[in-house]
Amino acid sequence: MDTSLAHENARLRALLQTQQDTIRQMAEYNRLLSQRVAAYASEINRLKALVAKLQRMQFGKSSEKLRAKTERQIQEAQERISALQEEMAETLGEQYDPVLPSALRQSSARKPLPASLPRETRVIRPEEECCPACGGELSSLGCDVSEQLELISSAFKVIETQRPKQACCRCDHIVQAPVPSKPIARSYAGAGLLAHVVTGKYADHLPLYRQSEIYRRQGVELSRATLGRWTGAVAELLEPLYDVLRQYVLMPGKVHADDIPVPVQEPGSGKTRTARLWVYVRDDRNAGSQMPPAVWFAYSPDRKGIHPQNHLAGYSGVLQADAYGGYRALYESGRITEAACMAHARRKIHDVHARAPTYITTEALQRIGELYAIEAEVRGCSAEQRLAARKARAAPLMQSLYDWIQQQMKTLSRHSDTAKAFAYLLKQWDALNVY
Template structure:
């Protein structure tokens, strides 16, 4: 009997073991299913995130393509359509008022340019006049044969171009010998801008003005001179530019001291390709601009721009450039400027003022690509701030501050509250969300101008100064050679772009060369 129970117990234990093994296998299968499900969920999540990221990238690329198309084929204006329409309507009204007050006939069938025109502006009085006097062909009256008496004259002026011409100045230094001894005397050699160089100061001024003011590459200038019958190679012209950069060092140093001796400076930078001698591959350097311009506060001090070159965009370069400066620095949100606004800076922290034009541009790009109503509303609110700036441009510092405190601050407070509210509903990774986040992160620096009558709402002064550099980059590759790492003395030449923009630059360079050539190049 006990044997029978033992067999039964053993059988039950076997069945229990088999069931336990079956359950264990099912648990393993269930665990595998759960792991597979978790993996698939994770893969699905990653796929959805990737799709979302790809969609944002596609949107960004489409916006970039649209922006590039506008730059190539369309207008670069950032004004809203309603602003353009308002301006066109205002222009039409002004034309109608002008026609009505001046008595001009307003025939809609006749194009305006064919109607009676206004009196044209007289030609500048400082230009030399060449008089061509024309006498009547008749020596007597064609009607009765009577004698003709002087009655007056009918005059008209025409503007003509006198083509530049090259000439050779031959200097002959007379030598004389004493009739009593062997002493020989001769006239001293006149100084030249470039020692033993064939270029006169006027020709050097023409090359520099053509390159830096008219953005003519050296190879084009070489072709122009060739058409005039003189072969001047691009390499020779480049050497002249290098030598002139050395000559202009005192001007560059004086310009630097003038720009830094003020309470407010605008700064910006742009990349340039730099080709080192013997190298086939160009590297990217930077051109930095520093602008002194207080005309908007009614200052009589002339504006000036100082340029500097650096081989990279490290923050140590603006730190070095701005070492003597104390005051307001208007710039973009480049992190390389951060140490300038730190209390640890030698000489004290600079006051940071950001650029509303830079912030607006980010929102405008979103509006152009998406026609977002939120972006349009933001642009409208920002345009109200600029309308105030247009009204107070040229007023004294104290009056500008009073208007900003009374009107701009209210608009800024309202704009901040609205942006914070809207930003909470936007995806942080969306282009509009990124634009709003940029504005809010820079808010204190963007609003500083409302508490200081000297500061500006934007950094457009620096951006305008860099246009000359950008035109030079667009038209030529010569800039790479001038800003070569092995030509450190060439960096002052960058200041020729706009540093003396209020003068006739060719005359300025010519006067400087004539005045200092005896000292700098004996």
């Protein structure tokens, strides 16, 4: 009996010592975690300030080459901000692991791994079948479970299709199964491989020459030219879906439009020029619609107004866009109603406020914020409910905003940045009230 008590006391003392060590490790871990989060926050704030500075530079006079460079810098900084925010979120949610020293611990995925993934269970049992301290019998105290995400890399395989031929013994008629259809005629590329190539290029931004190198390491020679031909063929195959998507997005009703610059290489020159991707969006979820949202993209080599005019030649309804002059011809016939974007108007005021905040810009943003708050409340309601709320609550605020800006314009120099931002909003006033 005394021996059993001695063993139990020893076990409890060891357990207490382990817990105390764990508490000390957790305290050190929390200290390092706080330092890491502070470093993330500092870098994010620095990058946000850089983005704001670059965005302000875009509004000044600059060459097309400089604007393209600035846009790339903004995109890179925003991507870095997103990555840091994800890392910081993971760091804040990570689990304490007493196995690793706190100074060496790395971030791990905090979100639960999808239950749909196949799982392989490995049970690691102690080598000892009895207590290594006293030789006593061991009893179960539970089980520590951890997960590790592993990747099974993609692999090529060759599908050999055999079509036996049979001949009639009586009349010599030959019978054979028809040739199965292929995505690309007279090509050995399977549908899965083609999908992988175009997804890598357009969704993962993986150029074809890099994909060619990856495939070469896997023992398959696929030249950049071959991958390019396949990509073009896939584009032709997808044209019917592209047309259906366009018809869906441009159904009569309401469409959002915008354009984004795209650097395009000039063949043989080693230089790039700025082309455009025109973005047309149908999304009525805010109005409680069950119709799925969709986006249709159209490419053009420049920003001439003829491009959106051609894209929207058969459309009728409301077009919500910025004040780009290329849209103006669309509104002349009355077939398309202009709805200006408050976000664009607000952004001009916000940019002035970010550079040199004043009580005027502060109040302007607060007044616009009250309109945004109403929209947040009615988001997801029916069109009738939203219209009623806008007429009863937003319309008086809009009129008050208009009167207030008109009053401020009397005191501002017309050459000031604030006056220019207000002038943009007033020029768009009728279109801003369409909503």
